[in-house]
Amino acid sequence: AWAAPLEEYPLEGWDRVFALNVRGPFRLCQQAIAPMKRGGGGSIIQISSLSASFGASDEEQPIPAYNASKGALEALTRDLAVKLAPHGIRVNAIAPGPFDTDMLAHIKDDPETLARHDRQVPMGRPGQADDIKGVATFLASDAAAYVTGAILQVDGGVSSVYPVRKLP
Known part of the structure; x- marks a missing residue:
């Protein structure tokens, strides 16, 4: 399970999420460095998440391993x-906010919840x-060329809005 309340979160799930979101990108970077050095530089782009920047209750986002792993990926990026x-290799990350992915599947079938979710995005859509x-x-x-560690x-402006908690 990748989503579960904190006290119930399985360690195997935690390890699986970290293997995918931190270890995998780390190994890919290791493999890319030598060829990039030989080629005179390049650009590595990681995919993080806006979730790396915020905490959330179990009711809001019961995905502690995901949030923590994306925070670790951002630390690795920097x-x-x-x-x-010094080798001309730039490393940056993109942190998507609410996107139309499987992570929103739990609200796609509920028009009211989906509409409320979309209203929280200043641009009005995922x-x-x-x-x-x-x-x-x-x-x-x-x-x-002068951007690295960024x-x-x-996120459609979500990170610019004062956070409003979605408590029950």
């Missing part, structure tokens, strides 16, 4: 940015895959 900058495309293209391009939030 650490690699410092270590790899993000789509295309909303990430321009940011990733920018980070990979020479236009971002965590770019792509």
Whole structure:
């Protein structure tokens, strides 16, 4: 299970989420570094989450391993940015906010909950895959030649709003 209340969260689930969201990107970076050094540099783009920046109650988001793993990925991103900058390798992360993914599946069948969710996004809708495309293209391009260690939030403005808790 990737979602469960804190006291019930299985350690196996915690390990599985960290393997996917931290260990996997770490291993990919390890494999990419030597070829990038030989090639004179490059750009590594990690995919984090707005959830790395906020805590939430079990009622709001019962996904402690996911939130913690994305925070760890952002720390790894900043650490690699410092270590790899002398080699011309930039390391950044994109932190999507509410996107139309399987993580919203639990509210898609409830029009009232989905509408309430969308109203919390200043742009009035969840993000789509295309909303990430321009940011990733920018980070990979020479236009971002002086950008490293950045965590770019792509969230329809959610991170700019004073947080309003969704308590029962």
